[in-house]
Amino acid sequence: MTAVQFAFLAGLTVVSAAIVAFTALVLLSARRIDGGPHLLAVLRARLGRSPYDLAEGNRWAFYVHRITGFAVFAFLALHLLDVGLYALSPALFDEVHALYSTPLMRVFECGLLFALLFHALNGLRLLVIDLADVGARAAGRLLDGVGVLTFAGTAAGSAVILWPVFAP
Amino acid sequence: MGRLRRTAAAGRPPDDGLTVTIQRGDPGARTGFRVATFTPMTVLDVLLAVQREHDPSIGFRFSCRVGMCGTCGVRVNGRSVLACQTPVPENGEPVAIAPMAGFPVVRDLIVDTTPFWDEWRRVTPYVVPAEDAAEPARIAPDSPERRAIDPSLDCVQCGVCFSSCGIAGGSRTFLGPAALNRALVLVNDSRDTATQERLDLVSGPDGVDRCHYIYGCSSACPKGLDPAASIRRLRRGR
Amino acid sequence: MPDQDTARVRTARSGTYLTIRATGVLLAVLALGHFGVTHIVNDVAATDSSFVARRWSSALWVVWDALLLAMALLHVGAAMGAVVRDHCPGRGARRAVLAGMRVLIAALFVLGALTLVVAAG
Numbered sequence: 001m002t003a004v005q006f007a008f009l010a011g012l013t014v015v016s017a018a019i020v021a022f023t024a025l026v027l028l029s030a031r032r033i034d035g036g037p038h039l040l041a042v043l044r045a046r047l048g049r050s051p052y053d054l055a056e057g058n059r060w061a062f063y064v065h066r067i068t069g070f071a072v073f074a075f076l077a078l079h080l081l082d083v084g085l086y087a088l089s090p091a092l093f094d095e096v097h098a099l100y101s102t103p104l105m106r107v108f109e110c111g112l113l114f115a116l117l118f119h120a121l122n123g124l125r126l127l128v129i130d131l132a133d134v135g136a137r138a139a140g141r142l143l144d145g146v147g148v149l150t151f152a153g154t155a156a157g158s159a160v161i162l163w164p165v166f167a168p
Numbered sequence: 169m170g171r172l173r174r175t176a177a178a179g180r181p182p183d184d185g186l187t188v189t190i191q192r193g194d195p196g197a198r199t200g201f202r203v204a205t206f207t208p209m210t211v212l213d214v215l216l217a218v219q220r221e222h223d224p225s226i227g228f229r230f231s232c233r234v235g236m237c238g239t240c241g242v243r244v245n246g247r248s249v250l251a252c253q254t255p256v257p258e259n260g261e262p263v264a265i266a267p268m269a270g271f272p273v274v275r276d277l278i279v280d281t282t283p284f285w286d287e288w289r290r291v292t293p294y295v296v297p298a299e300d301a302a303e304p305a306r307i308a309p310d311s312p313e314r315r316a317i318d319p320s321l322d323c324v325q326c327g328v329c330f331s332s333c334g335i336a337g338g339s340r341t342f343l344g345p346a347a348l349n350r351a352l353v354l355v356n357d358s359r360d361t362a363t364q365e366r367l368d369l370v371s372g373p374d375g376v377d378r379c380h381y382i383y384g385c386s387s388a389c390p391k392g393l394d395p396a397a398s399i400r401r402l403r404r405g406r
Numbered sequence: 407m408p409d410q411d412t413a414r415v416r417t418a419r420s421g422t423y424l425t426i427r428a429t430g431v432l433l434a435v436l437a438l439g440h441f442g443v444t445h446i447v448n449d450v451a452a453t454d455s456s457f458v459a460r461r462w463s464s465a466l467w468v469v470w471d472a473l474l475l476a477m478a479l480l481h482v483g484a485a486m487g488a489v490v491r492d493h494c495p496g497r498g499a500r501r502a503v504l505a506g507m508r509v510l511i512a513a514l515f516v517l518g519a520l521t522l523v524v525a526a527g
Contacts, residue, residue, distance in 0.1 A: 008214065022435035025493065029338055029493060030334065055332070055382060055383045055384045055386075055387035055388070058381060058382045058383045058384075058385060059334055059382050061381075062334065062380045062382050069482075069485060069489075070489075073482050076478060076482075076514070077514060078511075080475075080514050080517050080518050080521075081517070083458075083518075083521055084517050084518070084520070084521045085526055086455060086458055086521065087520065087521040087524040090455035090458075090459070091455070093454075093455045093458070094454050094455050097453070097455070100450050100451070100453070101449075101450055105450075106450070107496070109445055109450065111417045112441075113441065113445070116437055116438060116441060117438070120430075120433070120434040120437065120438060122430070123430045123434065124430075124434060126381055127427055127431065129381055129400070130400060130403055130404070133397070133400055133401075133404070134419050135386075135394075135396075135397065136383040136387060137387055137395065139381070139383060149425065157445070157446055160445075160446050161445055161446070161450070164449060164451065326517060335492055336493065338493075339491060339492050341491060342491075342492075371420050371489065372420075373422075373487070374491075376420075377420055377422055377423055377488065378491065378492070380488075403423070
């Protein structure tokens with residue numbers, strides 16, 4: 001392993017640690033501020049129609065939106081650094097880039113895809129809520145749509161990304 | 169005095185009473201109780217029964233008992249509610265009562281609602297009339313103004329929305345759903361002259377931009393108000 | 407909704423709100439497209455320095471990536487204000503963290519812009 005590859009992996013570790021720390025920060029402050037997210041309520045909520053359960057779904061969407069936003073930004077910082085290597089020397093860039101096709105990195109990329117998809121789709125949902133003056137019930141249904149699309153997109157994308165690991 | 173239900177039918181509270189857990193401030197204080205139930209019974213009735221028959225030291229607030237004063241806000245099974253308006257679950261499942269989230273706890277179920285009132289005060293929550301206003305003000309009951317205001321008018325400032333928000337309770341700067349709802353009501357009031365100050369406040373860094381679309385406020389309001397809709401209407405102006 | 411109150415509320419404006427939404431909509435296309443081309447359409451193993459050279463010989467991709475950089479950092483800058491305000495109640499701490507964020511974002515922008523200028527010309 002070359003020095004710059006090691007540096008990249010160190011950077012990746014830092015980014016991952018930052019994402020985990022931020023997630024912990026968000027969820028711990030949630031527990032303090034409003035008793036925390038109620039997991040069972042969300043699981044029931046898709047079948048339940050009580051307004052409180054709809055709010056729980058929206059509450060989770062908010063936390064995941066914030067965490068995925070931070071995750072993409074943390075990754076972006078690292079990505080700008082490693083693409084910046086190309087301007088320094090294409091050979092250095094290739095060294096780091098060799099790491100990208102390892103199975104571990106591919107798994108990270110699937111996580112990135114999930115974060116990007118959810119954040120983008122949920123963000124568009126929030127825009128629709130404002131433009132169309134949408135109430136809690138409709139917002140919950142939109143969230144269902146976002147969830148389905150995110151899951152489908154992540155599954156399809158992950159299949160493509162992880163394919164070379166299983167069928168080289 | 170209520171009658172104890174002597175039925176062994178499935179889904180009723182057990183004959184030896186409803187299981188109630190109350191979050192206490194003092195680590196040595198008793199938290200588990202079995203309360204004899206009657207029908208209909210509210211969470212406030214449960215608290216009064218605990219105080220009367222089990223532990224007189226339990227601390228909680230109430231006043232009117234009919235959902236008008238906004239004093240008895242507590243968390244029941246994780247949800248912020250008014251104790252006097254919340255019936256005991258029909259199926260006999262245990263009830264966990266805790267103080268409202270997002271406020272400093274004074275003792276047991278009593279919280280310090282100062283954060284709520286600080287934000288409430290910031291929107292100038294009363295009509296500021298013009299010096300030379302014609303008396304009396306004539307506003308038709310079916311005017312567009314009344315139609316815009318009436319759905320948002322019954323706020324009793326109980327703090328349940330603030331507690332369910334998820335943002336307001338943690339930040340000491342977000343105005344919160346109740347204050348924003350009141351701001352919308354007054355912005356629409358034609359007698360009021362402080363409109364621009366309120367609009368500047370709600371479009372500033374502590375106003376509608378801090379709402380993250382959780383809808384906790386509207387789903388929890390015991391008076392059926394919709395602060396989330398008020399916030400959307402304030403945002404619509406952009 | 408009555409015209410009277412919408413007319414009056416119309417004076418409420420916010421640059422942050424507009425920035426987040428406008429950049430966000432653009433980013434949905436730019437970022438997902440970027441990811442699609444580099445990870446889905448082309449397997450990531452094929453995106454080595456020669457791929458980058460080919461990509462940036464086309465004006466379309468240079469503009470795409472430049473817009474992606476600018477929009478992403480604007481979006482983060484605008485959104486970070488809300489995140490910091492929700493988590494840092496102290497005014498001093500808030501200003502310090504926000505200032506730090508602005509420095510970081512500016513540095514990242516300079517890095518990305520320099521890369522594009524040097525490599526793509």
